[in-house]
Amino acid sequence: MDDFHPLHIHWKPRRDGGAPLIRDEQRALSSADFAAEVAGLALLFVQKGVGRGDVVATMLPNRIDIVVAMFAAWRIGAAFMPINPALTSAEALYQVADSGSRLILVDAAARDRLTGTTATLLPVDAPPERSAAVLPDAAVAADDTALLIYTSGTTGRPKGVMLSHGNIDAMLRSIHAALRLDGDLSLLVMPLFHVNALLVSILAPLAAGGGACILEHFDRHSFWQSVRDSGASYFSGVPAMYLLLTAERGAIAPAPRLRFAICGAAPMPAQAIGAFEARYAVPVLEGYGLTESTVGATLNPLDGPRRPGSVGRAMPGIEVAIVGEDGAFCPPDTVGEVAVRGGNVMKGYLRRPEDSAAVLVDGWLRTGDLGRLDGAGWLTLVGRKKDLIIRGGENIYPSEVEEAIMATHLVAEAAVVGRPDAVMGEVPVAFVVAPEGGDADALVPALQAEIEKALARFKRPVAYHLLDSLPRNPIGKIDKPALRQRLEQAAQPATAP
Incomplete structure (x- = not known):
């Protein structure tokens, strides 16, 4: 050549x-x-x-x-x-x-x-x-x-x-x-x-x-x-x-x-x-x-x-x-x-x-x-076949954010999905489960402080949702579509009865 x-x-x-x-x-x-x-x-x-x-x-x-x-x-x-x-x-x-x-x-x-x-x-x-x-x-x-x-x-x-x-x-x-x-x-x-x-x-x-x-x-x-x-x-x-x-x-x-x-x-x-x-x-x-x-x-x-x-x-x-x-x-x-x-x-x-x-x-x-x-x-x-989140042109892979959250040892489980955003296209949102006997009120502030040291700003979740358990599909995998649906429902305006 x-x-x-x-x-x-x-x-x-x-x-x-x-x-x-x-x-x-x-x-x-x-x-x-x-x-x-x-x-x-x-x-x-x-x-x-x-x-x-x-x-x-x-x-x-x-x-x-x-x-x-x-x-x-x-x-x-x-x-x-x-x-x-x-x-x-x-x-x-x-x-x-x-x-x-x-x-x-x-x-x-x-x-x-x-x-x-x-x-x-x-x-x-x-x-x-x-x-x-x-x-x-x-x-x-x-x-x-x-x-x-x-x-x-x-x-x-x-x-x-x-x-x-x-x-x-x-x-x-x-x-x-x-x-x-x-x-x-x-x-x-x-x-x-x-x-x-x-x-x-x-x-x-x-x-x-x-x-x-x-x-x-x-x-x-x-x-x-x-x-x-x-x-x-x-x-x-x-x-x-x-x-x-x-x-x-x-x-x-x-x-x-x-x-x-x-x-x-x-x-x-x-x-x-x-x-x-x-x-x-x-x-x-x-x-x-x-x-x-x-x-x-x-x-x-x-x-x-x-x-x-x-x-x-x-x-x-x-x-x-x-x-x-x-x-x-x-x-x-x-x-x-x-x-x-x-x-x-x-x-x-x-x-x-x-x-x-x-x-x-x-x-x-x-x-x-x-x-x-x-x-x-x-x-x-x-x-996308992948779960990649694109935030203002920056690629964020949920598993990397989930690894960082779990590495804090503050939560029992974590899942990250993308939420539509009018300006950035998508932003990462985390769903976490507190460990048994943990202080739920103090969890999110403590988690945010740790993630600030572990991840670049653009990778950090914009919100943390505390759940009793994460939804799973019939074969036991975390049901991320269900989490995205939860976000979509929360974003919809309430209708009058």
Whole structure:
């Protein structure tokens, strides 16, 4: 297989002359400055003992340094792994240990939470060591792991999704063909530990001779000013962002360079898309994909009719099918499991061959999501086989939250389900059973205090319901549909007799 040179394949100098290639809220880098920082940090990585096949990580809020570290890792043939800076110490240390990370670029907050790791902790503001050495590009094969992104799996323990340089190259070709990117500037509002942010908002424009502007976090009050100030031609977000922007009060000045917006990570109601487009006159392209497909699979078209409520058709170079319980492909308009095939499909899960084999079947990625394709290839999602909760674009697996609750030893049983939320899409809710003889009044406050130390804020249940016992189905399993029904009934307004 031909060697890849990601530094050159995955980004190009800005076509817009001396305009910054990339900037955040603190600084901006030209194409030349960016290349110099990448080379300097890559040399520092080598001096710290990092080499081809190692894993380099970052645990930082959104900032340019994450992107520089990613390309520096690739420059020397290492894989790159972004860590969510909101993770607790236990969560972050698990990810570092499981991945075998050799070096982590950190700020002060992350350094404190990573106490005890054997990985080298490199302060993000440490100046690169000066050296006259010239660092050659490492020989990188298309099948070498480029990104290691952790996502919740069927056991509730996060799994490392291995995305190769070839996966990234295939996904970028598909994105460019679908969106006709040519020197475009993106405004990044998604967190940089997400594959969506890295592929759609960073690599896609940089590989097309464009640039990227990084916001540390989404702020609905200042968002449109950021769009205008940056001169962005597109941005990618999650449904919660669009709902908040639609509800924002006051007049909004137009952003003339904005061509389109992309919505993914969770389903967005058709009426919500219509309301956003009616207010801002910006087309929203709803799509579908997952980390295991290097972010993309289907997308509503940039040109021609779009179908709010559908997540679009297969992107260029990607196949999408519906598979039945028997493993056979389903005819049009039949609900089944969504399957994806193409060069964008992951290598597999890190050191989890059984989990990989369960979802990579005959060249197809079995997504675990339920949907149907019509005769023209439009995909409509109808649910998930998994119990995954998607809160504002953040994936929460109930079993991970349940494990944390049970680890407190404050409850006898626990079950977590998703409750619909008008802004976040879903939020986690816990049902717990007090131990015999326990103090029921003190249970919930004590449990909340413990979970605050164990789980990142977005994973914590928004409510705890104390039950005498959890409902079970005939074979003895906890009946989660019954718990969801209980929440639905509680949300319904009372009717007059």
